[in-house]
Each structure stands twice: as structure tokens, then as C-alpha cells.
Amino acid sequence: MKGTVHYEQKGNIAVMTVDNPPVNPLSSGVRQGLTDGINKAIADSSIEAIVLTGAGRAFIAGADISEFGGKAEGPSLHDCLNTMDSSEKPIVAAINGTAFGGGLEVALCCHYRVIAPSAPVGLPEVKLGLLPGAGGTQRLPRLIGAAKAMDFMISGDPIPGPAAKELGIVDAVVEGDIVDGAIKFANDIIANGSQVRRIRDETSIIEQDRGNEEIFESARKTAARKMKKRFAPEMIIQCVEAAVNVGDFDAGIKVEQECFGKCLKHPQRESLIYTFFSEREVAKIPDVPKETPTQQIEKAAVIGCGTMGGGIAMNFLNAGIPVKSLEMDQEALDRGFGVIKKNYDIQVQRGRMTADEVDQRMALLSGTTEYEELKDADVIIEAIYENIDVKVEAFQKMEAVAKPGAILASNTSGLDIDKMAAATSRPDAVIGLHFFSPANVMKLLEVVRGKDTSKETIASSMKLGKTLNKIAVLSGNAPGFIGNRMLAGYTRQAGEIILQGATPYQVDNVLLQFGMPMGPFQMNDLVGLDLGWRARKLGGMKPEDVPITARVADKLCELERFGQKTSRGFYIYPEGSRAGQPDPEVVSMVEETSAELGITRREISDEEVLKRCLYPLINEGARLLEQKIAIRPCDIDIVYMNGYGFPEVTGGPMFWADQQGLDKILADIKKFGEEYGGEIWEPAPLLMKLVDEGKTFQSLQG
Numbered sequence: 202m203k204g205t206v207h208y209e210q211k212g213n214i215a216v217m218t219v220d221n222p223p224v225n226p227l228s229s230g231v232r233q234g235l236t237d238g239i240n241k242a243i244a245d246s247s248i249e250a251i252v253l254t255g256a257g258r259a260f261i262a263g264a265d266i267s268e269f270g271g272k273a274e275g276p277s278l279h280d281c282l283n284t285m286d287s288s289e290k291p292i293v294a295a296i297n298g299t300a301f302g303g304g305l306e307v308a309l310c311c312h313y314r315v316i317a318p319s320a321p322v323g324l325p326e327v328k329l330g331l332l333p334g335a336g337g338t339q340r341l342p343r344l345i346g347a348a349k350a351m352d353f354m355i356s357g358d359p360i361p362g363p364a365a366k367e368l369g370i371v372d373a374v375v376e377g378d379i380v381d382g383a384i385k386f387a388n389d390i391i392a393n394g395s396q397v398r399r400i401r402d403e404t405s406i407i408e409q410d411r412g413n414e415e416i417f418e419s420a421r422k423t424a425a426r427k428m429k430k431r432f433a434p435e436m437i438i439q440c441v442e443a444a445v446n447v448g449d450f451d452a453g454i455k456v457e458q459e460c461f462g463k464c465l466k467h468p469q470r471e472s473l474i475y476t477f478f479s480e481r482e483v484a485k486i487p488d489v490p491k492e493t494p495t496q497q498i499e500k501a502a503v504i505g506c507g508t509m510g511g512g513i514a515m516n517f518l519n520a521g522i523p524v525k526s527l528e529m530d531q532e533a534l535d536r537g538f539g540v541i542k543k544n545y546d547i548q549v550q551r552g553r554m555t556a557d558e559v560d561q562r563m564a565l566l567s568g569t570t571e572y573e574e575l576k577d578a579d580v581i582i583e584a585i586y587e588n589i590d591v592k593v594e595a596f597q598k599m600e601a602v603a604k605p606g607a608i609l610a611s612n613t614s615g616l617d618i619d620k621m622a623a624a625t626s627r628p629d630a631v632i633g634l635h636f637f638s639p640a641n642v643m644k645l646l647e648v649v650r651g652k653d654t655s656k657e658t659i660a661s662s663m664k665l666g667k668t669l670n671k672i673a674v675l676s677g678n679a680p681g682f683i684g685n686r687m688l689a690g691y692t693r694q695a696g697e698i699i700l701q702g703a704t705p706y707q708v709d710n711v712l713l714q715f716g717m718p719m720g721p722f723q724m725n726d727l728v729g730l731d732l733g734w735r736a737r738k739l740g741g742m743k744p745e746d747v748p749i750t751a752r753v754a755d756k757l758c759e760l761e762r763f764g765q766k767t768s769r770g771f772y773i774y775p776e777g778s779r780a781g782q783p784d785p786e787v788v789s790m791v792e793e794t795s796a797e798l799g800i801t802r803r804e805i806s807d808e809e810v811l812k813r814c815l816y817p818l819i820n821e822g823a824r825l826l827e828q829k830i831a832i833r834p835c836d837i838d839i840v841y842m843n844g845y846g847f848p849e850v851t852g853g854p855m856f857w858a859d860q861q862g863l864d865k866i867l868a869d870i871k872k873f874g875e876e877y878g879g880e881i882w883e884p885a886p887l888l889m890k891l892v893d894e895g896k897t898f899q900s901l902q903g
């Protein structure tokens with residue numbers, strides 16, 4: 202059995218410590234240890250109260266997620282909690298660190314709770330497609346009211362100890378040694394008559410909520426807005442409705458168990474738990490051992506302070522690391538710093554930061570126009586114009602001034618890292634650090650290893666990703682890396698489909714319905730249609746050589762419809778709005794373009810739109826795996842969910858593909874190949890091999 206609980210007698214108090222490193226989930230051994238420990242303390246007449254705490258950095262991180270979907274050994278969590286709840290000797294939870302999910306529910310089952318100021322508490326089950334299924338949906342509303350409880354459970358976001366006290370989740374915040382504090386708390390209770398306070402028996406707060414339909418309506422609206430297409434929030438609301446309107450605790454628990462069972466069986470649960478483990482798996486690089494020495498990043502430099510460079514600099518400022526920005530002239534620096542300050546001021550207006558915090562962050566930012574001044578930086582990231590010659594020149598200048606051991610990085614979104622590395626005499630220190638726009642917001646960091654990048658540089662960059670609060674995924678060096686290489690087929694298909702009969706609005710709508718935050722044409726409008734158009738013009742491309750899938754976008758650009766920035770693109774954006782409205786003129790333009798190209802338009806079903814946009818992602822993903830550009834399917838999934846908005850509830854394109862059936866996908870790819878031809882529909886050998894062997898992408902995870 203996994204995990205244990207230590208039992209120690211301190212005078213009249215039994216101190217039980219959950220020990221299941223690194224974060225003490227409620228694995229079988231812990232459940233057994235809790236049950237045995239509580240029974241032992243109850244049976245021992247010299248014990249008057251019990252203190253429960255966790256070893257290391259966590260109190261209890263929740264149920265053992267790896268047990269879901271399988272058969273668990275040992276006592277059930279419910280039996281264990283019933284033993285605790287019915288104890289006549291007071292139990293005090295000494296929340297020393299993270300108390301999440303089932304961990305907080307264990308604490309809610311204790312009769313009292315004290316917490317360390319730094320300890321976070323939360324019920325994040327919703328993020329795994331679940332609900333608090335160990336009494337949390339019944340106990341929390343009895344403690345803090347239905348509205349606040351639903352808010353807490355539907356967001357799944359943690360709060361620190363003092364906020365938990367303010368909300369009424371814990372009884373006291375204890376400075377200093379938490380176990381000593383809890384023992385003192387327990388002795389005060391003993392002195393006052395050893396009363397146990399069971400949350401299950403508290404009724405006054407839920408009675409106030411009874412019959413108030415508005416709070417549930419409001420929770421449903423919040424869930425629809427913030428947790429679009431998620432199954433679990435509605436289940437949480439139904440459980441709280443039962444807590445409030447049924448009133449009887451055991452009847453409420455029955456509803457909770459039924460709803461928990463529905464979540465457990467729902468495909469979203471499987472995808473979201475896969476995502477949880479994948480987010481952690483991507484940090485593990487098979488040929489870069491955990492013990493690889495890393496470079497301490499104490500000072501950073503960013504070349505370029507435009508949209509990307511400024512956003513990248515903000516990541517370092519947010520992590521408390523001083524940054525020097527290099528620009529061509531003072532005017533460009535002032536402009537860049539102005540944008541950074543404006544971004545922070547918006548955070549202050551939204552109440553997410555204080556003016557003092559902004560000052561502290563801005564104080565870490567300095568500017569220069571001289572490469573020489575980058576000599577102290579531990580990492581230098583170039584974020585300049587996406588042109589290999591310009592980048593090569595920047596690397597030559599970087600290496601001339603960089604101190605020994607500094608990481609030399611490029612924020613390129615797909616250019617050749619080895620070419621940049623070859624421009625220096627230290628290719629081992631060169632790496633790609635591809636941030637996604639807006640760089641201060643997006644979670645993904647694509648880390649790109651060149652052929653000579655050292656293990657130390659890789660390990661340091663992956664660690665830097667964590668410091669900057671990003672999810673770092675390692676990619677091999679190939680055009681477009683993982684993300685943009687896969688995206689190429691997706692956007693090209695969207696462009697082709699509209700010429701064959703769909704409208705841009707139908708295509709966008711299908712992908713929105715699938716769960717993408719925006720469709721490909723909305724994305725084009727956001728990024729700016731002029732980028733590709735200008736590049737084609739600058740490159741002297743003749744109109745007849747423009748790829749057919751870019752023809753409509755180029756026509757829009759000729760009319761100065763560049764997208765959101767000019768309030769017109771594929772959509773029309775009313776003054777100040779980012780929500781575009783369809784434009785019949787664009788539909789006519791698309792139809793004209795089809796006619797010019799001699800394409801007969803026909804009705805295209807939503808199903809075909811979806812398959813033709815998504816299957817190229819999967820086919821290309823298979824090639825990336827085959828060519829070892831992506832290490833595992835989960836690396837691709839994490840890139841797509843965090844960098845491109847692929848819906849989390851699907852687990853990412855490769856996981857989703859497995860669930861659809863690779864044989865069905867391969868058959869469709871072959872069919873599209875016969876109908877439309879082109880490299881894009883040539884089945885990847887790995888996909889064919891997996892289908893032949895009756896295997897899934899998951900079978901490659903190792």
C-alpha cells in the first residue's frame with residue numbers, strides 16, 4: 202500500500218502525520234493509516250484529542266489521482282472520514298501546507314482547523330472533471346453558505362491561509378510551529394469541555410439559503426461563462442442544491458456520490474486527468490537527467506522591446522528577475538516601456554495588482570541601445586524580426602558580449618536554431634525559447650534544442666520555464682517546431698474549404714463549437730492579415746504565385762482590411778469591440794475567388810469542416826513523433842492546449858484522436874487524399890503502423 206500515517210503521543214494529544222511524498226495524496230496506505238490511527242487514539246484513554254498534519258510541504262494534496270479509473274486497495278475514503286467524523290475526541294487539522302481536494306475535505310471532516318499563513322487551500326476537482334466527492338459539496342455550504350461554496354468549487358482556484366480564515370473555512374491562522382499551535386488549540390478545547398463540532402450538524406447557514414433560486418441561477422451563469430462545455434460544474438451545483446434544499450446530510454452525501462460517479466464515468470474526466478499528468482510528464486526529458494546542473498538565472502536581457510520582447514520582459518519582471526531590454530534607439534525603448542507600464546496599469550485597474558507592485562516590477566526593468574551592456578545577463582533572448590539573416594547577425598553580436606555560461610536564446614517561432622548556433626563559437630549555449638503571444642499571458646514555452654545544445658542549457662531552460670510560471674515543452678529543431686508546423690495544415694485546410702463552398706463564418710463556428718477559443722479566420726484577424734501579405738509583397742511574389750488559400754486574405758489587405766487592428770478583416774469590428782460581425786461582402790469576395798480559380802462551390806457539412814481542419818494536425822503530429830521532434834504524444838497535446846487553445850476537455854489532439862479511433866481517422870485521411878490530393882493527406886507511416894497493430898498514440902507514452 203502506498204503512503205503511511207505516523208502516530209505519536211504528545212502528552213494527552215495524539216499527533217498523526219500523513220507521509221506520502223512529495224505531496225501526501227490519500228493513497229491506500231494513507232487511508233489505512235488514518236483509520237488505524239483514529240481508532241487507536243479513540244481506544245486509548247490517555248488521549249484526549251487528536252491533531253492531524255502532513256509531512257513536508259503539503260497537508261494532503263487530495264485523493265490519489267492515479268487511482269481513479271482503476272481498482273483501489275484499502276479502506277474507502279468515505280469509511281475513513283466516517284470514523285473521523287464520529288470520533289467523540291476532538292480532531293484538529295493542523296494545515297501545514299497545501300490542502301487540496303480530498304485533503305481539504307479531510308480537514309473539513311475534522312472538528313476544528315488551524316492553518317499556517319503560507320498554506321493554500323482549494324477544491325480543484327473541477328479542473329480534473331470531478332467534484333469534491335468526499336463530503337466537500339455538503340460540508341462547505343454549511344460552513345460558508347451556498348453561493349461562496351459554489352464559487353470556490355466551480356473556479357477550483359486555491360486561496361491562502363488568511364483568506365481561508367476570512368471566508369470561514371478555518372478557525373485560526375497560526376504563526377510559528379503549526380503542530381505546537383494545533384496542540385495548544387486542542388488543549389483550549391479540552392479545557393472548555395472537549396466539545397466536538399461536526400460541520401454535518403450545522404444547519405443555520407444553509408437554512409438561510411433555502412428556497413433562494415437566484416444563487417443557483419447565478420452559479421449556472423458563472424459556470425456557463427467561465428467553464429464552457431464542462432460537465433462537472435453542473436454536477437457541483439446539483440450537489441449544493443441538495444445540501445441546501447434537502448437539508449439531510451446523509452441524503453446530500455448520496456446525491457454527491459451519484460454525481461461524483463457520473464463525473465468519474467464522463468470522458469472529460471479521463472482527458473483532464475491525462476492533462477494533469479501530461480503537464481508534469483513534459484518536464485521529464487529522457488536524455489537529460491534530473492540531476493543535470495543548471496544555470497542560475499539572476500539577470501536577463503531581451504533584444505527587442507516590441508510586442509513580443511516587451512511581453513517576454515514582463516515574465517522576468519513578474520518573477521522578480523531584473524531585465525535589460527535592448528532596442529535600436531531611445532524612442533523605441535520609451536515606446537516599449539510605455540506599453541509594459543500600460544499593461545501593468547490595466548492589472549491595477551482590475552484589482553489584480555497594487556500600484557506599489559507595479560513600481561517594484563518597473564524598477565527591475567532597464568533599457569540600453571548597446572549590446573555591450575548585455576554582458577552581465579545569465580540569459581539573453583532575442584525577440585526581433587522573424588528573418589534568419591537578421592537573427593544570425595544578432596547572435597554574432599550576442600556572443601561577442603555574453604559572459605561565459607550565459608544562455609543565448611531565440612524567440613523564433615520556427616526558424617532554424619542550428620543556423621543561429623553556427624554563427625557563434627558556443628552552439629552548446631544556444632537554444633530556442635519560443636514564447637506565445639501575448640507572451641506575458643500565454644502559458645506555453647516551446648523550448649527548442651539544436652543539434653549541439655548542451656544538456657545543461659536544456660535543463661536550465663526547462664527550469665527557467667517553471668520560474669516564469671510557464672509550461673515548458675521541449676521540441677526538436679525543425680521548421681515550425683511542434684506547434685506552428687502542425688498549424689500549417691489546419692490553416693491551409695480552412696483556406697481551402699472556404700473556396701470549395703463553406704463561408705469563413707461556418708468554419709469558425711464549427712471550431713468554436715468544438716471548443717476552440719476562436720476559429721481560424723478570427724485568429725487571422727487577430728494576428729493581422731497584413732503580416733503574410735506584406736511578406737509576400739516584400740518578397741516580390743507575383744499575384745499568380747500567391748497560394749490559393751491566401752488569395753482572399755490578400756484581397757482584403759488590398760482594401761486595407763488588415764483584421765482587428767483596422768476594425769475590418771474577415772469580420773467587421775464595431776468601434777472598440779473585439780467581437781466581429783460577419784460581412785456579406787466577404788462572402789461575395791470568397792465566391793468570386795472560387796469562380797476565378799474555376800472551383801465549383803458546393804455545400805460542405807460541419808462534420809467535414811471539422812475533420813478536414815483537425816485531421817492534418819493529427820497526421821502531422823504522427824510525423825513529428827516519428828521524426829522525434831516531439832518526444833511523446835503528450836508533448837504535442839500540451840503544446841496544442843496551452844499555445845493554440847485546443848480544448849482541455851479533449852486532452853489535446855493526439856489524445857482526442859485515440860478516443861475517436863485511429864482507424865476511422867486514417868480511413869478519412871485516405872478518403873480526403875483521394876478527393877483532394879496533396880501531401881497533407883498522405884498518411885503518416887506511424888499512423889498506418891499504429892492502426893495496423895491496433896495500437897493508440899497512448900501506447901507510445903512509455
Ligand code: 3H9
Nearest residue numbers: 224226262263264265266267301302303325333334335481
Ligand atoms: C480529489 O481529491 C477527489 C476527492 O474530492 C474525492 C475522492 C473520493 N494524486 O504538481 P507537482 C504528483 S481529486 C497523485 O509537480 P508542485 C504529481 O503527479 C484531487 N499524485 O508539484 C507529481 O508526480 P511526479 C484533488 C499527485 O509542488 C508530484 O506529485 N487534488 C497528486 O508543483 C509532484 O506534483 C488536486 O487536484 C495527487 N492528488 O504542486 C491537486 N498531486 O513527480 C493536484 C500531485 O511523478 N495537485 N501528484 O511528476 C496539484 O495541484 C499539485 O500537484 C500541488 C503540488 C499543488 C499539490
